[in-house]
Amino acid sequence: MTRWFAGALVAALVIGAGAAEAADAIGHVKTIQGAVTVQRDAALPASVGLPIMAEDVIETGPDGSVGITFTDGSTMALGPDSRLVVSEYSFDSAAFTGDFAAELSAGTLVVDAGDIARTAPDAMRITTPDAVLGVRGTVFAVKVEPRS
Amino acid sequence: MTASRLAGLALIALLAACAQPRQGTLVVVLPEDDGSVGRVDVARGDQTVTLDTANAAVGVDTAGGLGPAVLDGAAVETAFGAALAARPIPPHTFTLYFEFDSDTLTAESEAAFEQVFDDIRARAHYQVTVVGHTDTLAEAAYNQELSLGRAQQIGNRLVVRGIPAGTITAFGRGENDLLVETDDSIAEPLNRRVEITVR
Secondary structure, three states: OOEOOOOOHHHHHHHHHHHHHHHHOOEEEEEEEOOEEEEOOOEEEOOOOOEEOOOOEEEEOOOOEEEEEEOOOOEEEEOOOOEEEEEEEEEEOOOOEEEEEEEEEEEEEEEEOOHHHHOOOOOEEEEOOOOEEEEEEOEEEEEEOOOO | OOHHHHHHHHHHHHHHHHHOOOEEEEEEEOOOOOOOOOEEEEEEOOEEEEEOOOOEEEEEEOOOOEEEEEOOHHHHHHHHHHHHHOOOOOOEEEEEEEOOOOOOEOHHHHHHHHHHHHHHHOOOOOOEEEEEOOOOOOOHHHHHHHHHHHHHHHHHHHHHOOOOHHHEEEEEOOOOOOOOOOOOOOOOHHHOEEEEEEO
16 A cells, blocks of 8 residues: 655645554544544544544544544444444555454444445454344444443 | 321332432434345344334333333424434445446546536535446456546546535445446446546
């Protein structure tokens, strides 16, 4: 893959920053409502455009919801009182193959699976406290009932 | 019935409620915009339920019982309305075609290029991936360069029109990813292309 380079120095600096971020970003926050945090080293308040990294923990409050688009074209949307861990993510954007595992421990999740799910039957997996979902495609929803 | 006896019955009822498995996880497969339906395998232990028809659902209780069901639209909205409303705009891919051995778009694709900008403008936040391709005429190494040149040319034009360079990734796939399968050394206009994905 050749990352984008333009001539102007200012543009090159901006691009450099973009490339450094893109090297780790596996997706970005696209929609947001109410309280949403992303736990990385600390709890980050989420906003539209926030990069998502592997192993991030995404949590929504009682009034919260969030939509994320991943580099393979998958989208995930969480409803209120939800908790999602992106436990594994890798994607080869030239070969359109990869591996994607996420854990929903509470709340609601709507998934529109992208290229990774087409890689192999078990390439995309969602786990909950009660079940393991093998995703072949494409649109589905998962709800984990409160435990208490 | 004595008070102590009542208390005893209440205790038995409470124990029964505790032992009763509770609703744990609900999974439902939804039709795509074009009406097609994917497939999700829901597994617990050595049991698996395959969901592959519109609105097919399964409830998994906390004890591991699997209960297949069908969720109608109203039930889906009740359970998932807020998450459904939070879904991002889906990624869109545009395919544009080039003149022979050139990074100049065909006249039709030049006109279609505007749709890419319309799509970008509809998004609050976006990334753009441009992947260049060629047909199988000429050597593979030459085609790799040509495909990258096509992708970079389109990337440049996006930047000139105000799309930040940091949002764009461009790369070439040469003759490795044909839209129309051909033998080597075959001219095929449909393989001379870039695929632009906005997400």
